[in-house]
Amino acid sequence: MWNEIITYWQQEGTIMTPMVSYLLENIWVTLYMTVVSTVMAYILGLPMGIAMVVTASGGLRPNKVIYRILDFLANIVRSVPFLILLILALPLTRIIVGKAYGPTSVIVPLVLAAAPFIARMVESSLLEVDKGVIEAAQSMGASLWTIIWKVMLAEARTSLIVGATIVLGTVLGYSAMAGIVGGGGLGDIAIQYGYYRGENSVAWMCVILLVVLVQGMQYIGIRISKKTDKRIR
Amino acid sequence: MEPIIQIQNVTKTFLGKDNQVEALKGISLNIEKGDIYGIIGMSGAGKSTLVRCLNFLEKPTTGTVLIEKKDLSAMTEKELRHTRTEIAMIFQHFNLLMQRSVLDNVCFPMEIVGVKKADARKRAMELLEIVGLSEKAKSYPAQLSGGQKQRVAIARALANNPKILLCDEATSALDPTTTKSILQLLQQINRDYGITIVIITHEMSVVQEICSHVAIIDNGELAEHGTVEEVFTSPKTPAAKKLVFMINPQMAEMRSKRCIRIVFVENSSFEPVIANMILECKAPVNILLADTKDINGIAHGQMILQLPEDESTAAKMIHYLRERKLTVEEVDSYVE
Numbered sequence: 001m002w003n004e005i006i007t008y009w010q011q012e013g014t015i016m017t018p019m020v021s022y023l024l025e026n027i028w029v030t031l032y033m034t035v036v037s038t039v040m041a042y043i044l045g046l047p048m049g050i051a052m053v054v055t056a057s058g059g060l061r062p063n064k065v066i067y068r069i070l071d072f073l074a075n076i077v078r079s080v081p082f083l084i085l086l087i088l089a090l091p092l093t094r095i096i097v098g099k100a101y102g103p104t105s106v107i108v109p110l111v112l113a114a115a116p117f118i119a120r121m122v123e124s125s126l127l128e129v130d131k132g133v134i135e136a137a138q139s140m141g142a143s144l145w146t147i148i149w150k151v152m153l154a155e156a157r158t159s160l161i162v163g164a165t166i167v168l169g170t171v172l173g174y175s176a177m178a179g180i181v182g183g184g185g186l187g188d189i190a191i192q193y194g195y196y197r198g199e200n201s202v203a204w205m206c207v208i209l210l211v212v213l214v215q216g217m218q219y220i221g222i223r224i225s226k227k228t229d230k231r232i233r
Numbered sequence: 234m235e236p237i238i239q240i241q242n243v244t245k246t247f248l249g250k251d252n253q254v255e256a257l258k259g260i261s262l263n264i265e266k267g268d269i270y271g272i273i274g275m276s277g278a279g280k281s282t283l284v285r286c287l288n289f290l291e292k293p294t295t296g297t298v299l300i301e302k303k304d305l306s307a308m309t310e311k312e313l314r315h316t317r318t319e320i321a322m323i324f325q326h327f328n329l330l331m332q333r334s335v336l337d338n339v340c341f342p343m344e345i346v347g348v349k350k351a352d353a354r355k356r357a358m359e360l361l362e363i364v365g366l367s368e369k370a371k372s373y374p375a376q377l378s379g380g381q382k383q384r385v386a387i388a389r390a391l392a393n394n395p396k397i398l399l400c401d402e403a404t405s406a407l408d409p410t411t412t413k414s415i416l417q418l419l420q421q422i423n424r425d426y427g428i429t430i431v432i433i434t435h436e437m438s439v440v441q442e443i444c445s446h447v448a449i450i451d452n453g454e455l456a457e458h459g460t461v462e463e464v465f466t467s468p469k470t471p472a473a474k475k476l477v478f479m480i481n482p483q484m485a486e487m488r489s490k491r492c493i494r495i496v497f498v499e500n501s502s503f504e505p506v507i508a509n510m511i512l513e514c515k516a517p518v519n520i521l522l523a524d525t526k527d528i529n530g531i532a533h534g535q536m537i538l539q540l541p542e543d544e545s546t547a548a549k550m551i552h553y554l555r556e557r558k559l560t561v562e563e564v565d566s567y568v569e
Contacts, residue, residue: 136328139288140342140393141317150344155332230373231331 008201030185033175040113051124077116106183121163125156137224158229165221236263244294255566256282258453269430271444279453284433321390325402327382329374340390360388380411400432493538496560497532516541554564
């Protein structure tokens with residue numbers, strides 16, 4: 001890997017080749033797709049996860065019908081491979097974004113894929129909250145919203161942040177497939193130059209940058225979750 | 234006195250996959266204002282379910298619960314939530330919010346009813362003062378001991394000036410010394426603020442220590458109830474006897490001879506009754522069980538003695554004890 005990259009740089013005679021600066025620019029494209037998709041997916045997935053916990057049997061407002069529908073939705077979308085979802089979502093992308101290529105158009109399938117995944121992560125984080133604490137809040141006369149907001153989400157804070165870190169990593173991985181629809185970003189370049197043109201050095205540089213991104217996000221996420229956790233001291 | 238809690242023929246049935254569990258089988262009980270009412274029973278007797286019926290954390294299958302003459306089952310969701318702010322509860326495992334500081338935990342019930350933040354903080358500090366934890370205001374629950382956590386829970390329970398305090402096995406996770414200090418705190422709260430306290434426990438010693446009345450729950454039914462003195466001095470039902478005598482299977486081989494149970498309620502703790510009796514009768518006795526304590530100079534508790542085989546000496550001893558105004562009864566038949 002390093003040999004190929006070093007040989008490439010020796011041939012070009014400089015480290016800052018046009019390809020390298022192109023790659024660095026595309027870090028932002030990848031981050032844009034990842035972060036915007038994740039935020040939008042949370043807007044859908046967070047309420048969905050909360051609703052699953054609340055309507056589950058033994059939840060605060062058990063409702064078999066709603067729970068079954070949400071549970072089914074969460075499973076069905078997750079069982080479709082992202083590559084297939086990306087293509088199936090093209091007509092929807094055209095309606096929402098107006099075109100079916102470019103980084104912004106990849107956000108639509110990314111949100112569709114990430115939201116059910118987020119719902120599951122949120123569900124499992126909220127289920128970890130001590131039932132006794134919820135019971136205590138009920139005994140104080142807390143409303144459903146107060147319990148969700150101030151007890152469940154607040155107590156699950158650490159676990160939710162760890163979950164968000166995992167989601168970011170997964171969405172970043174998905175975004176690499178955006179190349180199929182001309183989405184751009186590091187993954188796209190790795191496929192276009194590395195795979196189709198056989199320029200291994202470029203593929204490796206993309207991989208290195210992606211690894212650094214994932215490691216960085218993981219590090220920051222874990223740091224934040226530890227800092228906000230008041231249980232360990 | 235006015236009953237503040239009226240439990241009328243309450244039943245609770247839990248539906249399992251292929252069976253039904255009758256946790257409560259028609260319980261009726263009145264709890265009066267200002268009482269410290271103990272509800273005692275073995276684990277699985279249904280006492281925790283019963284206490285949850287008092288604030289409708291569990292809705293009874295049939296029967297009614299009246300709080301200050303108001304029927305909980307007739308209330309709307311909003312009215313029920315309002316009533317719950319007047320019925321505080323503390324738990325075996327404290328159930329504090331682990332991500333909030335001690336001060337913010339005490340503020341939580343006030344947030345629910347919409348007290349202004351500054352006022353809530355001021356009140357919370359006063360409450361922490363009462364439970365003796367004001368220097369821990371900025372700590373987090375994970376940094377506290379069990380007894381301290383329960384004190385925070387008590388401060389939190391008092392935040393909205395409740396009329397009733399429900400204690401669900403509140404001392405069961407604590408060591409004896411801490412239990413004692415928590416019970417003293419509860420007693421102080423009952424005295425100072427006139428809050429009616431309902432204590433769920435499986436330990437007779439807790440009931441003896443602070444309760445005025447006691448109800449014994451056995452297998453989902455109300456076995457016996459009355460003042461602690463009545464129930465403790467002359468338990469009638471097998472369930473009550475079991476709890477009061479704290480029968481220990483290891484006593485079995487010593488039971489063959491004549492045993493008596495003595496109950497202390499009004500004797501001076503400075504009078505060495507048993508020792509004097511032995512000197513008087515000039516015969517030894519075997520103390521099988523002794524559980525007495527000194528409460529303000531009066532001896533409280535019970536003893537089980539094995540008397541000498543000689544009939545006349547035994548009769549003389551019983552006579553001696555009865556003369557000292559002690560309740561004496563033969564216990565052979567009670568022992569399983």
